[in-house]
Amino acid sequence: DAKTTQPPSMDCAEGRAANLPCNHSTISGNEYVYWYRQIHSQGPQYIIHGLKNNETNEMASLIITEDRKSSTLILPHATLRDTAVYYCIVRLQGAQKLVFGQGTRLTINP
């Protein structure tokens, strides 16, 4: 699985959009980008995933650059409950496991 690089921590004001970057410069054509988050010590929670195109669901949007070497997770209107560690994971198509890095600790401030 390709390695990912994320900033260790970020802050965002409540109500603003939180933009979390992820670099995956060695990603290959059949690898997907997944985002999970972990609130405190709870089980990780699936957010969104994509291959090439931008994706949006009720939780977030995922923007993948045209060369696929980086992506951004966007939480459009961050709330205090979005404070968590966010993991960007590159997963080979057909791979069973998720390989977690260190993630980004996002703190939403009132």
Added chain:
Amino acid sequence: DSGVTQTPKHLITATGQRVTLRCSPRSGDLSVYWYQQSLDQGLQFLIQYYNGEERAKGNILERFSAQQFPDLHSELNLSSLELGDSALYFCASSVAGAKDEQYFGPGTRLTVT
């Protein structure tokens, strides 16, 4: 609530002992995954079962074993416990396997004293 249940929530035991962690997947999910989260190693994949059969193996110690039963629940057995086995153990489930989203349970916190 992900629909995945894990018992017990907390477990405190002594070195050298053996424990069993239990996981019930979401209704309809055939795959079960086990992950370990410790302070120094982060979240690490241990093992996956699909419909009762082992499908993938990660950094699982020989002292650890798992199985998935016909009703699809899974158990992770940890034996000859060491202080370093203290960690959060998460179970996740998915419909089938590859590419499917994994839904995680609340975890079991194991403390070895």
